Amino acid sequence: MPHQCTNCGRAFDDGSKEMLSGCPDCGGNKFQFRPDGIDSQAPPDPDAEPPEPPEPPGADSTVARTVGKTAATVRDIVGGGNDDPTVGADAGAASSTGASGSDDASPGVDRSEAATRREVDTQTADTEDAAQASARADVVTPDELPQEPQTDSESEHHFQPVGADPDPPEEPDETERPDLKELREELNDQFESIKVLEPGQYELNLMELYDREEYIVALQEDGRYSIQVPETFRE
Amino acid sequence: MGLLTNLRDSISRAASTLFSEEDPKRIGIYGPPNAGKTTLANRIARDWTGDAVGPESHVPHETRRARRKENVEIERDGKKVTIDIVDTPGVTTKVDYTEFLEHDMEKDDAVRRSREATEGVAEAMHWLREDVDGVIYVLDSATDPFTQVNTMLIGIIESQDLPVLILANKIDLEESSVQRIRNAYPQHETIPLSALEGDNMDEVYDKIAEYFG
Structure with a gap:
């Protein structure tokens, strides 16, 4: 009609x-x-x-x-x-x-x-x-x-x-979700190591820092930090 | 990755024990901020090499990078014990720049110091994981030793089967209580000293030679 x-x-x-x-x-x-x-x-x-x-x-x-x-x-x-x-x-x-x-x-x-x-x-x-x-x-x-x-x-x-328009988006989401999950877990792990409350105020998880294979070299003011991977660290 | 690293660790440790006479053991000086670690490191270095390791300060987190003094030869009873001393940043679970503002520091400097101190803790924990053969754990005997940081660090050291010597520093202070430390960590021998005054250093060197020789 x-x-x-x-x-x-x-x-x-x-x-x-x-x-x-x-x-x-x-x-x-x-x-x-x-x-x-x-x-x-x-x-x-x-x-x-x-x-x-x-x-x-x-x-x-x-x-x-x-x-x-x-x-x-x-x-x-x-x-x-x-x-x-x-x-x-x-x-x-x-x-x-x-x-x-x-x-x-x-x-x-x-x-x-x-x-x-x-x-x-x-x-x-x-x-x-x-x-x-x-x-x-x-x-x-x-x-x-x-x-x-x-x-x-x-x-x-x-x-x-x-x-199923809602579905197709979901499918890609699902395929992407593992990556996102990994990313989040990675970020969470990082936050568990060093939590930046605000510039100059940090909380540290000593066990996480100890368990990390990577070595945190430098903290950036925006909360990021650079790390050194074990291979390069160990000459 | 982890397996490889562990394997490499065990190989390097096995190698280090094989060639222990040639390669000095690397002894990490650990402890909370302001326990007197750098004062002790400087005392040891000055006593046996004539050099200092790094600047000391009453402001916490003065040491924000691990500093190493290599080939420190300590003579005990005609025997020479050679160690590398690693003075590490004070380990803590919280770093707050406002703490430094109380020491007449500008905010920018305090924030930078805080950031560097945090990096230093990460570095210290990393050294503990891979690069030390023994630990001298320094505590301020004038403060409560039973803290989360101390318990965790000593637990980690124990889990690594690293030889550890607990030093009750600052016995020159009135509030000092060595017994409090002994009670907190009865599984380890506790040696009283004043790194600042040089009190009881002979016993400290005896024990260093005994534990890490």
Whole structure:
């Protein structure tokens, strides 16, 4: 809805991860932002498609499917969707599968709206490209349903790195952490030897100084000190 | 690294014992600041070589670099004992420049002295680890000997199996108590002396020859 592929016109929900790896349909990587207010007016196309992708994954469970369909139909109503074939089929499926009382309400809405939609569709279908219509039809076809989960899974592959944005930084951190730990330990060791409270005030850990192989040659005013390694010290 | 160093240490120590007659033992004079280490070192050096080791001062941390006086020959009972004397900076766990301000020192000088004293402690600890064959541990008998520094240093010396002679210095002072030192470190022989006055130095030289000869 808020995002639309500028190449094929496919729409994506706000925050959709699919578009992060390019449009699953055409591979396009340019998307235009469409605020909700505009969405309701302009893009019936995008509206039609996004509801459908949720459906395939939900096809496994009847409840999920019906919920997905109701969501799709509601969007269609709001956006004046053109998905007659798809919604019609979905509505049929929903009505057939919807055994619960709660499901009965939504098909009722579907059917009543379906009629109005068909009228709108016939009007808009004239103005629309056949390619767009076929694209929508393609999306709805059962053949595409298995593909979309694939794209989902692909997108997931893309996403996990992206969606796990916190993670990738962590991984490098983890790889760096040992070094940092070593550094800190090294620094701690040094502070354990000589702690500079302020220039001219020092606390000394005699055991640490004794245990060190390095020989502290000179203290700097900034708290650093230079050391002489045993090899050079011992000629 | 540590293994190599240890190996090299043990080899050099073995070598030093093999050639002990040729190579004088290096005796470190250790102790807290202002115990009289440099006064003692100067006393020994003057008595046997005619030279001094370094300047003495009532201001703590006058000695901030280990100073060595080599080939000090001490004659006892017709026998000659040759040692290198290493006068080390006073060992302490805290160095504070404000302590020096009380001795009419400018702040910059006091801070520098403090920094050098700290370097000196590090150096002294390093010498103790690798470069001394025996220790003369000097204590001010007018002060409490039972301190963290003394206990730790004597413990380190013991762990190194280094021969150590404890000297109770400043017996010329009224507050001096040699017994307090003996009580604190009963496992070691304590020799009273006044390095400043030269009191009881004969016994000190006897013991040096006995311990480090």
